[in-house]
Amino acid sequence: MGARQGDSRHHCRGGIPVVQTRWIRLCLAISLAAAVALTGLPDGKAAGDDDVAIALSLAQFLRSARTVISSNQDLINDPALGDKGLGAKVVLDAAIEQYTAATGVDPNSIDRSSREGRLLAAQMEAIVEVMDANQATINKPGLGFKGFVPAVFARLVNEQFRLKMGQEADVKVTAPTHLVRNRKALPDSWENDVLQTRLMLADWPKDQIFTSEAPNRGRSSFRVLIPEYYGAGCLQCHGEPKGEIDVTGYPKEGGKLGDLGGAISITLFH
Numbered sequence: 718m719g720a721r722q723g724d725s726r727h728h729c730r731g732g733i734p735v736v737q738t739r740w741i742r743l744c745l746a747i748s749l750a751a752a753v754a755l756t757g758l759p760d761g762k763a764a765g766d767d768d769v770a771i772a773l774s775l776a777q778f779l780r781s782a783r784t785v786i787s788s789n790q791d792l793i794n795d796p797a798l799g800d801k802g803l804g805a806k807v808v809l810d811a812a813i814e815q816y817t818a819a820t821g822v823d824p825n826s827i828d829r830s831s832r833e834g835r836l837l838a839a840q841m842e843a844i845v846e847v848m849d850a851n852q853a854t855i856n857k858p859g860l861g862f863k864g865f866v867p868a869v870f871a872r873l874v875n876e877q878f879r880l881k882m883g884q885e886a887d888v889k890v891t892a893p894t895h896l897v898r899n900r901k902a903l904p905d906s907w908e909n910d911v912l913q914t915r916l917m918l919a920d921w922p923k924d925q926i927f928t929s930e931a932p933n934r935g936r937s938s939f940r941v942l943i944p945e946y947y948g949a950g951c952l953q954c955h956g957e958p959k960g961e962i963d964v965t966g967y968p969k970e971g972g973k974l975g976d977l978g979g980a981i982s983i984t985l986f987h
Contacts, residue, residue, distance in 0.1 A: 769928060771833045772941040772983035775888055778824060778837060779871060779981065781815035782808065782844050787867045787950060799858040805848035809841055832985075836886050843877035862964055866954075872901065885986055887933065890945075892979035893917060896955075898967050907931045908982050911942045917977060933984045941983040947972045 785808050786793075792801050817823050824841075827834040847870065854863050868890070875888045891897070891904045893912050904912055911927050927942045947955055954963040955978060959971025972978060 767832075768939045768985050769941065771836065771985060772928075772939075773926075773943070774820075774824075774833055775836055775840060775886070775983055776941075776943050776981045777819060778812065778816050778840055779874065779888060779890075781819065782812035782874065783867045783871050784815055785811040786865070786870045790866070793855050793865055794862050796859050796861045800856050803848075803855055804852065805845040808848050809844055812844065813841075832885075836882060839881040840874070840878055840888070843874045843881065846877050847873045864965065866965065868898075872899065887982075887984040887986075889982040889984075890979060891982050893977070896970055896972075896978065898965075902979075904982075905933070907933070907940060908942060908980070912980065916942065916944045916980060923975075933986070937987040939985045939987070941985075943981040943983070944977055945979045945981060947974055947976045947978040949974060951978055 789801075789803055792798070792803065795801070813824055824837050827837060829835060829838055851865055851873075855865055857863070871890050875890065878886075878888055889902070889908075891902050891908050891912075894903065894909065897903050907929075911929075915921055915927055921944075923946070924944065926944070929940055930937070931940045932938060933940060952972060952974065954965060954967070955970045955972045957969065957971050957973070960968045963969050
């Protein structure tokens with residue numbers, strides 16, 4: 718399947734790395750595959766390499782922080798425990814550790830005067846603010862399920878990030894319309910088109926991202942859509958039996974392990 722003129726698809730599949738180590742590390746971090754190598758570069762954009770690397774970096778840091786929240790769900794929802802010891806610094810440090818392990822790069826070593834450095838710093842600040850704002854909920858004794866699930870955490874972080882850097886970049890977690898639970902996560906026209914005509918196709922290679930020059934909120938921008946697939950943990954809420962009410966109060970979608978469950982959408986404004 719060939720890419721249209723003006724857009725670009727990046728393949729992550731077994732093989733020998735043929736592009737920059739930094740970009741490969743980011744592709745490896747984003748991919749859910751065990752061993753992959755990046756074999757394509759964006760066309761028609763002089764700064765495309767940097768834009769893709771920045772987008773993948775932001776997506777990976779969001780995923781790293783979300784993983785920390787996911788791995789601590791039992792702790793967060795423990796009704797017998799008050800202070801969970803899950804403050805902003807603890808979560809941020811764990812996210813940095815996850816990101817570093819995945820990419821081989823300490824995010825604190827990235828020049829804060831660079832675009833990537835500024836955006837990552839804002840993302841870190843957003844994580845701290847979200848964790849600080851939700852301590853009362855997380856630490857409320859006598860309450861089991863708190864509703865502070867990874868999806869909610871990611872949305873709150875992205876909203877804070879937009880308040881800080883919305884003129885320069887945007888990060889969003891979206892999904893095919895029939896899988897969206899929160900209207901704030903509904904795909905816009907570009908995201909919906911890419912999901913419907915590319916990422917949802919049966920022959921779309923797993924973990925392959927999609928990039929293009931496309932407007933967002935009326936502004937010229939470079940956009941990246943990164944597919945996400947259901948893991949075992951996701952199926953507790955999104956798996957089978959379809960229609961059964963999950964712990965969050967929503968009916969399960971009947972998803973299966975490895976199904977496309979959503980996408981991280983990154984916009985870098987010109």
